[in-house]
Amino acid sequence: MPNLSLGDGFAVAVAVALAVGMRWRARSNLLQGSTGKALTPAVADESGYCFSQPKETRGFILQQTMLRVKDPAKSLDFYSRVLGMRLVRSFEFPEAKFSLYFLGYVDESTIPKDDTERKAWLFQQPAMLELTHNHGTEEQPDFKYVSGNVEPHRGFGHIGIDVPNLDEVSLNEWVKRTGRRALTMVFHGRPVSDLRS
Numbered sequence: 001m002p003n004l005s006l007g008d009g010f011a012v013a014v015a016v017a018l019a020v021g022m023r024w025r026a027r028s029n030l031l032q033g034s035t036g037k038a039l040t041p042a043v044a045d046e047s048g049y050c051f052s053q054p055k056e057t058r059g060f061i062l063q064q065t066m067l068r069v070k071d072p073a074k075s076l077d078f079y080s081r082v083l084g085m086r087l088v089r090s091f092e093f094p095e096a097k098f099s100l101y102f103l104g105y106v107d108e109s110t111i112p113k114d115d116t117e118r119k120a121w122l123f124q125q126p127a128m129l130e131l132t133h134n135h136g137t138e139e140q141p142d143f144k145y146v147s148g149n150v151e152p153h154r155g156f157g158h159i160g161i162d163v164p165n166l167d168e169v170s171l172n173e174w175v176k177r178t179g180r181r182a183l184t185m186v187f188h189g190r191p192v193s194d195l196r197s
Contacts (some may be wrong), residue, residue: 068134086103088128
């Protein structure tokens, strides 16, 4: 899977590595030659994987991934203008000094206009991105979140975004128009684009 690593100087939400995927047919070709096993009860017993989904979890969805961001203006600009996600709703908690922003790839015409309905709808959508901003961090020049991609704090790796056709995604031109400093995209170790402005 290709990785986009964004130059430092952006909000932590931008600094994490992103993976850009392709539709399944291209993915299948890509994965030929990889190692692994089909999941069967025997493999599940070896790996710890629960082969039968517990009935209590039927209907569960992976609803959101949360990233802490230093500067919500920069992060919202990146996720909405560069990646095309839509801001569904924000939540402000002034007494606790933090804000939440929920974004995703949604058809804006399907978002309820009524705020109560919108909140309920939001938390039923799969794969939303929650940006959490702790107030005041944007004013601290030396403040940084750990991205999860540097030692000794490895853990978080990337956010995966599926695109219809990687060859048609002209990231260099798009990133130039957005005024970003650096974008490097690597596809299985082979640089596809390297833009430095």
